Each structure stands twice: as C-alpha cells, then as structure tokens.
Amino acid sequence: MSIALYRIDDRLIHGQVVLGWGQPLDAGFIVLVDDAVAASEWERELYAMGVPPGMEVHFLATAECPAALERFRADPRPGILLTADVATMRALCEQGAVSAVNVGGIHHRADRTQRLRYVFLSPDEERSLREIAARGIPVTAQDVPSARPVPIDELVVTATAP
Amino acid sequence: MTNSEPRAIVAGHGDFAAGLVSAVEVITGRGHLFHPVAVPELSAADIEALLRETMERTGARVLFTDLHAGSCTMAARRILRGIPDAVLVSGANLPALLDFAFSEAKPTVTAARHAADRGRAAITAVEGTP
Numbered sequence: 001m002s003i004a005l006y007r008i009d010d011r012l013i014h015g016q017v018v019l020g021w022g023q024p025l026d027a028g029f030i031v032l033v034d035d036a037v038a039a040s041e042w043e044r045e046l047y048a049m050g051v052p053p054g055m056e057v058h059f060l061a062t063a064e065c066p067a068a069l070e071r072f073r074a075d076p077r078p079g080i081l082l083t084a085d086v087a088t089m090r091a092l093c094e095q096g097a098v099s100a101v102n103v104g105g106i107h108h109r110a111d112r113t114q115r116l117r118y119v120f121l122s123p124d125e126e127r128s129l130r131e132i133a134a135r136g137i138p139v140t141a142q143d144v145p146s147a148r149p150v151p152i153d154e155l156v157v158t159a160t161a162p
Numbered sequence: 163m164t165n166s167e168p169r170a171i172v173a174g175h176g177d178f179a180a181g182l183v184s185a186v187e188v189i190t191g192r193g194h195l196f197h198p199v200a201v202p203e204l205s206a207a208d209i210e211a212l213l214r215e216t217m218e219r220t221g222a223r224v225l226f227t228d229l230h231a232g233s234c235t236m237a238a239r240r241i242l243r244g245i246p247d248a249v250l251v252s253g254a255n256l257p258a259l260l261d262f263a264f265s266e267a268k269p270t271v272t273a274a275r276h277a278a279d280r281g282r283a284a285i286t287a288v289e290g291t292p
Contacts, residue, residue, distance in 0.1 A: 010205050012206070013231060013236070014206075014231060015175065015229045015231055015232045018231045019231070042243075046239055047236075049239070050231035050236055105203075107203060107204055118203050
C-alpha cells in the first residue's frame with residue numbers, strides 16, 4: 001500500500017490528518033517532510049506527541065526524501081506524507097516521489113487569495129500547483145474524505161503566467 | 163483578576179468551546195469563568211497567535227482543548243513553552259469544566275489537574291440490559 005495520501009496542510013499533524021484521514025486509511029505511519037521541523041528536536045517532539053498510539057511518525061528534510069521514501073514505499077501499511085507548503089510538495093514531485101497531491105489546508109496569508117473555505121493561494125503557489133499537474137500528477141483539494149475532491153481547474157481559476 | 167474575569171480558555175473545533183461554556187452556564191451559572199475560542203480555518207500560526215492574545219488579554223492561564231492531536235492543542239503546547247504557570251488540559255469534556263468551575267479556591271495548576279482527573283473518570287460506557 002505504501003503512501004496512500006500526499007497532503008499539503010499547513011497545520012501538519014492535527015485532527016483531520018490523524019483521525020479524518022488516518023482512521024479510514026488505516027494509516028500506520030506519517031512521513032512529515034519539512035526542513036524546519038526536521039532540524040528541530042523540540043518541533044519533532046511536539047508533532048510526535050500528536051499522533052495516536054499505534055501510528056508512527058517519521059521526520060525528513062526535503063533533500064533526504066528520494067532515498068528515504070523508498071523505504072516507506074516498501075512498507076505494507078498505508079501511510080500519509082505531509083508537507084506544510086506547496087514548495088516542498090513541488091520539490092518532492094520534481095524528485096518523482098509523488099503519485100497524487102491532496103491540497104488539504106493552506107490558510108490565510110497577506111499575499112494569498114481565497115480559493116476554497118480551507119485553501120488560500122498566492123500567485124506563486126497557484127503556478128506551482130499548475131506545474132505539478134502538468135507533470136501528470138493529479139492535484140485535488142479535499143479537506144476530509146467525505147468532501148468532494150475539487151480538481152485543480154476549479155481550484156486555480158486564474159491564468160498564471162510562466 | 164476579578165471574579166467576573168475568565169479563569170480559563172476553552173478552544174476546539176467547530177462550536178465545541180461555545181457549546182461547553184454554554185452548558186457550564188446552564189448548569190452552574192459559572193460560564194463567565196471560561197472564555198470560548200473558535201478557530202475556523204486558521205493556520206497553525208494564526209491559532210497560536212489568537213490563543214496567545216486571548217491569554218494575555220484575559221489573564222487566563224489554563225487552556226482546555228478538545229483533541230489531543232488537534233490544532234488548538236498543538237498551538238497550546240507551543241504557547242506553554244516559556245509560560246511555566248500555564249496549564250493545558252487536552253481532551254476536555256463537560257465534567258472537567260464543571261469541576262474546574264467549582265475550584266476557584268485551589269491554585270490554578272491544582273485545579274486544572276483535578277479537573278483533568280475528574281473529566282477522565284467521568285467517561286463511562288453503559289450497556290443495555292434484556
């Protein structure tokens with residue numbers, strides 16, 4: 001089964017991830033890819049406290065992913081890969097590490113425009129999601145499994161310059 | 163802090179906080195001891211900022227949150243770093259808040275720990291009988 005969900009979520013490990021997705025997927029592990037978190041023991045401990053018993057969490061820096069993800073792909077248990085931002089997910093896509101992208105939660109910031117209740121995007125982020133999709137990687141927005149997956153053509157409505 | 167000021171913040175998903183505080187008010191008339199906070203569609207950084215600002219404005223040093231792994235709990239854990247007199251109770255429920263509402267004479271940390279114990283003990287499953 002390996003990694004069943006590749007999710008962009010600026011809250012990283014929280015209720016929607018460990019329960020909303022983790023329960024129906026029967027996820028056995030989370031791979032959290034974030035350079036800042038991977039570099040901070042305190043941040044790693046904080047997020048490790050957020051996962052329920054029986055679920056493992058692994059922390060990776062972006063540059064570690066190509067080799068490390070091979071190990072997780074071989075894991076028979078379903079897993080969830082998380083990034084906090086579009087740029088990190090885009091880097092993973094460029095490494096060929098991602099089969100589909102779930103935009104789960106990108107919240108308000110001054111340079112972002114609201115696209116969905118739970119998705120706000122800057123022009124750069126819109127462009128990056130377009131570029132991920134152009135690689136043939138499906139990109140949809142979906143906060144919880146019961147919600148309709150919103151395809152990128154509905155999510156990014158404006159034309160973005162290269 | 164006067165008796166009319168909140169002594170604790172309640173934060174969680176949806177209307178969790180407002181609902182619990184409303185229930186405390188109906189049962190005891192002591193809803194004013196709690197300040198409910200909702201965090202609809204905020205980033206982790208914004209949730210932390212909101213809770214931190216609410217603590218500073220109200221003077222409350224106890225945070226009740228709904229879910230152990232929830233966004234509010236994660237934000238609260240960050241806030242507690244550097245505030246040694248603050249307490250987080252995650253997985254909060256109505257019995258915990260009711261216990262805290264009647265613990266005004268106790269030191270804050272003692273009252274929060276007692277409320278957590280009471281809330282944990284109050285959960286039961288009762289099966290039907292033939």
